[in-house]
Amino acid sequence: MTYKQLLHSQSLMITASSIVFPFYLLLLRNLGDSYSQFGLAYGIFALTAALSHPLIGSWSDRVGEKRLLLLYTFGMAVVMLVIPVLTTITQVYIVQIIMGLLGALQKTSEKIALSRQTDRAHTGKQVGHYHLWTSIWAALAVIATGYIIDFLTIGSLFYITSFIYVAAGVLIWQKPKTIELERHHSL
Numbered sequence: 001m002t003y004k005q006l007l008h009s010q011s012l013m014i015t016a017s018s019i020v021f022p023f024y025l026l027l028l029r030n031l032g033d034s035y036s037q038f039g040l041a042y043g044i045f046a047l048t049a050a051l052s053h054p055l056i057g058s059w060s061d062r063v064g065e066k067r068l069l070l071l072y073t074f075g076m077a078v079v080m081l082v083i084p085v086l087t088t089i090t091q092v093y094i095v096q097i098i099m100g101l102l103g104a105l106q107k108t109s110e111k112i113a114l115s116r117q118t119d120r121a122h123t124g125k126q127v128g129h130y131h132l133w134t135s136i137w138a139a140l141a142v143i144a145t146g147y148i149i150d151f152l153t154i155g156s157l158f159y160i161t162s163f164i165y166v167a168a169g170v171l172i173w174q175k176p177k178t179i180e181l182e183r184h185h186s187l
Contacts (some may be wrong), residue, residue, distance in 0.1 A: 001066050003117040008131055010110055011137040012168035013073065016080075016161040023154045024083065029129075031089050041089070041096050048100025049107070056108045059086035065109040066172060071146040072105040074181030080162035084155035 029039050060068055079098060109136055118126040145157065152160075 001069075001113060001172060003126070005036065005171055005174065005176060006110075006117055007071070009069070009134055009168040009171040010130075011109075011134050012164055013076075013106065014134045014138045015141040016076070016164040016168070018138040019145045020080065020161045022142075022145075022155055023149075023157055026154070027083065027086070028092060029090040031086060033089070037089050039150075040094050044093055045096040045100040047169075048097050049104040052101050052104040053108055053148055056104050057112075060109055060112055067103045069172050070111065070169055072102050073172065075102045075105075075127040076149070077162045077169070079167035080158045080165060084158045094142045103162050144162065164171070 028038055042088065074096070078101065079095060083095065086095065114127065114130060149157065
């Protein structure tokens, strides 16, 4: 995976999560009976992610960060299709466990992929550039969602987000195109 593929796919992933995050919070609050259930749901997510990071880190050494990022994108696409039909807080807790695992996959794999794509002499500059563009996409997603939500249902946002996660997975899945490879084929 190239730096450009990583940047574009992560920008899409962050865009997707930025679109639904505020509405997911509303969903969590509406399905629960109290703020303690809301807090427990987020605690389950965070604890699951924390406990799975070491395992995912060692797993990535065997299977590679690209496969883990693919698992994350397609896993999140499926989760986004399920969220609008959740009806109980128990279902939310189960989804939080799944999202905790998937979130840890993304966070660990993204950092591994980024570390492999940067030139040591310019790591800071490249990481800064990377975060600039992924953050801009997140901000634009939140702003745009604020305007388009008046025309869509909240459930439709989750379906749109599922499609965006699939698009990010397709970007990761593509074989990288390099100048040397293209030049070799043209000879």
